[in-house]
Amino acid sequence: MALTKAGTALVGIAVSAVLLTSCTVTPNTREVPADTVTHRSSVTPTPEPSTSTEETPVPTHTPIRLSFGDTTITGSLWNNAASLSLLGQLPLELEFSDFGGQEKLAPLPEPLNLEGMPPGSAAEPGTVGYYAPGQVLVLYYARVGYYPGIVPIGTFDNVATVRDSPTFTAVLSAAD
Numbered sequence: 001m002a003l004t005k006a007g008t009a010l011v012g013i014a015v016s017a018v019l020l021t022s023c024t025v026t027p028n029t030r031e032v033p034a035d036t037v038t039h040r041s042s043v044t045p046t047p048e049p050s051t052s053t054e055e056t057p058v059p060t061h062t063p064i065r066l067s068f069g070d071t072t073i074t075g076s077l078w079n080n081a082a083s084l085s086l087l088g089q090l091p092l093e094l095e096f097s098d099f100g101g102q103e104k105l106a107p108l109p110e111p112l113n114l115e116g117m118p119p120g121s122a123a124e125p126g127t128v129g130y131y132a133p134g135q136v137l138v139l140y141y142a143r144v145g146y147y148p149g150i151v152p153i154g155t156f157d158n159v160a161t162v163r164d165s166p167t168f169t170a171v172l173s174a175a176d
Helices: 005-023 081-087 159-164
Strands: 061-068 071-078 092-099 103-107 120-123 127-131 136-140 144-148 150-156 168-174
Touching (some): 061 150, 071 081, 081 150, 092 136, 120 127, 144 150
Antiparallel strands (some): 061 168, 127 136
């Protein structure tokens, strides 16, 4: 059976119409009350099923101890790349000196991993930081505004002792 050009065109149009109508999606016209709408950020994802029978929680911080003379200062390092690379170097004997009347700093033997860390930050009193350009560990005892290269990695207690101590040599270790 031979079709004319007009007949072939009509068959093509008919097939296209059937295909388009079979793919048409009917919009959901059901109205949702305003008080039941949730925002994407408030949705809690379902955790993946565990393949082990015991869950080991990931620590959010690691306790540390800084000892010099009869003084021990405690603190904690956060769970981030820079802190974890510092923990890998412990214990360390560090020589702290005062800088700018706002912080004590000590050179580290190896640079810290900065993967995923901010390019700069501010620091509040009691912040343990890493100043990347100088490759130094910093104990801030005064507020320092934003500065490129400051990487906060934890906190310490007894800010007054750090502030009032002259240059000192201390052992930094993970607390048991």
